[in-house]
Amino acid sequence: MEQVALRITGMSERHPGLSEAVAAGYREAAEVCLARHHQPPTAFCLEYGEESRDAVVEWTLPSERSRAAWRNQVAATESGASALVLAAVEETFGLVAFSRAETRSGADYLMVPAGSAIPDLESSVRLEISGVDSGPVRLVYQRVRKKIEQVLRGSGELPALVGVAGFGCRRVVLETVEGVE
């Protein structure tokens, strides 16, 4: 089976909605999270629907300075998951982050096809990201279900994508949320 790459480096060059500082912060957070459980490079399983693919994440061990900057485990998991999920969506769907969308309690990303000349956000797809630091893969699936329920019960902006990264169990799970009008 072909192994795909989850590219967490150089993301600001491919994702117009990621500034250099934010992309670097997400990558650094991902490396801190990965270093809690693994050594580089790390094999992941990338799942979308019924499909499952082998993936690899190339990364470097974080410096003490990086570890100190990301000592808040919850914040590091959130930001690190952003790097892995955005890379997984890019690999799976060919979508890149075009824009950041602030929300009441965080931020989502609006995704468009890579390389497209998009004049606005009218046809973009909203991506909701979450992450799980440690524990079995069922925790990742539980989080995916919860995020889908939240999307369906929430603002109702569809279609949407949900992506959850599990650092300890080396899994990224993506799902689309299609609405019933």
Added chain:
Amino acid sequence: MSSEWLDLHRQSERLAGEGQLSVAQGRGGAAELYRKAAEFEESALARVPAEKVRTRGILGVSATALWFKSGQLEEAKRVGRQLLDETTLPTFARSEVEEILDDIRQAEVDAGTENGRGARMYDVQVTFNQHYRVAAPTRTVAEELAMKQWARGEHADSSELVAVTTVEAESPGGGS
């Protein structure tokens, strides 16, 4: 393809992203970054054509949320109310703006102030990706208020409750 609104939006999201990193890493300066981001986002919103209703909805929610995160509650209320007056505002945006305005009202009531001034602002992280900015006299009260806000939400689920991390937000400064 570039346009004036997109250039302004790019400036906003760069600043907002840096604000997010600043909060995540416990550094100072987030309120000022969010304030500047809100100004750029509002300028961007003003330049989006009326027929781009989804784009306007997304930027409108962003502008309101950024003013809220900067601690400039009066500005958040002003922008939010303007958006709710727009008959073409998409349902998702209306819902999100109303939630932010509810949070502001509740924070003001809980803090015992008429307009949020006089109370300190705290950023409280309750679950994995649920952050609340609340006005309160003390850190403990801020955490209680944030937990109450979270528990009131229809999405509240105790299995997602992972941590409560609180930092005192910078003084908004200026004021409206």
